[in-house]
Amino acid sequence: MGFDLHVHSIYSDGALTPGQLVIEAIAQGLTGIALTDHDTVDGLPEAVAAGQQQNLPVIPGIELTTDFGKIEAHILGYNLNYREPTLVRKLEAILAARVGRVQEIVKRLNRRGIPLQWSEVQTLANSRFIGRTQVFTAMERRGLIDPLRRKQSFEYYLGSEGIAYVPHREIETREAIELINACGGVPVLAHPGRGGVDVVIRQLVDFGLKGLEVYYPTHTPEMVKKYLQFATEFGLIITGGSDYHGRPGQPLGEAQVYSLPFN
Numbered sequence: 001m002g003f004d005l006h007v008h009s010i011y012s013d014g015a016l017t018p019g020q021l022v023i024e025a026i027a028q029g030l031t032g033i034a035l036t037d038h039d040t041v042d043g044l045p046e047a048v049a050a051g052q053q054q055n056l057p058v059i060p061g062i063e064l065t066t067d068f069g070k071i072e073a074h075i076l077g078y079n080l081n082y083r084e085p086t087l088v089r090k091l092e093a094i095l096a097a098r099v100g101r102v103q104e105i106v107k108r109l110n111r112r113g114i115p116l117q118w119s120e121v122q123t124l125a126n127s128r129f130i131g132r133t134q135v136f137t138a139m140e141r142r143g144l145i146d147p148l149r150r151k152q153s154f155e156y157y158l159g160s161e162g163i164a165y166v167p168h169r170e171i172e173t174r175e176a177i178e179l180i181n182a183c184g185g186v187p188v189l190a191h192p193g194r195g196g197v198d199v200v201i202r203q204l205v206d207f208g209l210k211g212l213e214v215y216y217p218t219h220t221p222e223m224v225k226k227y228l229q230f231a232t233e234f235g236l237i238i239t240g241g242s243d244y245h246g247r248p249g250q251p252l253g254e255a256q257v258y259s260l261p262f263n
């Protein structure tokens with residue numbers, strides 16, 4: 001079987017601990033996983049230790065939410081030296097900015113008459129990370145979300161065109177790519193098929209991008225073909241992963257690669 005190179009844990013907005021992810025990966029027959037929590041490396045020591053204990057290769061990674069002008073690009077970083085002080089300091093600033101951002105989201109919801117308190121959201125954070133998933137779960141706990149219209153509700157309140165949306169503005173794409181390279185990691189553009197980024201791939205390569213996440217659950221065969229061609233054209237490595245968050249209907253290993261594209 002293969003590697004799922006895009007997985008989230010409770011250290012960002014996933015449902016499972018790193019140890020539980022390793023157990024689940026073994027149960028699914030995977031050869032290895034990469035932990036790529038949003039904007040944090042706090043789960044990596046635990047994930048690597050669990051992998052060693054269970055004899056499952058666990059690749060340390062991260063997924064940075066970045067801005068390229070008006071485009072939001074998610075940059076994965078693999079095998080990075082996650083104790084590098086420049087990285088640690090930058091992530092502290094990003095996580096602090098996320099707190100301010102979510103507080104602003106709560107204020108905007110309140111202005112629209114939605115009764116939600118910051119403390120209800122904050123209590124759902126398992127680590128220093130906080131984001132829209134915690135806001136949405138807090139709204140669900142209050143009974144504000146129709147369980148049959150979860151996706152539409154997320155878009156209505158919190159989507160990029162939603163009534164309480166606040167953009168990120170925490171790190172630019174160029175800085176993120178350079179930071180991952182400076183930490184000895186491999187920067188990869190996540191889920192390009194989700195849109196908006198095709199026109200900037202060439203520039204990202206100039207910034208030091210090394211790979212494309214070609215295999216992803218929502219990528220159609222046509223998208224896979226297109227991104228395989230981009231990878232050949234720009235000399236990029238090919239990765240894949242499921243973006244597993246432990247939510248119902250999204251199995252671990254839904255997208256994989258069958259050999260590791262980096263050392």
Ligand code: AMP
Nearest residue numbers: 013038065130131132133151154155245
């Ligand atoms: P943030 O990083 O704070 O901007 O939050 C984005 C996160 O929200 C993503 O990483 C997903 O985990 C989650 N998310 C995005 N769209 C949806 C959706 N339609 N329903 C539920 N969760 C979503």
Ligand code: MN
Nearest residue numbers: 008013038245
């Ligand atoms: Mn997420």
Ligand code: MN
Nearest residue numbers: 063074190191
């Ligand atoms: Mn992403």
Ligand code: MN
Nearest residue numbers: 006008063243
């Ligand atoms: Mn992700």
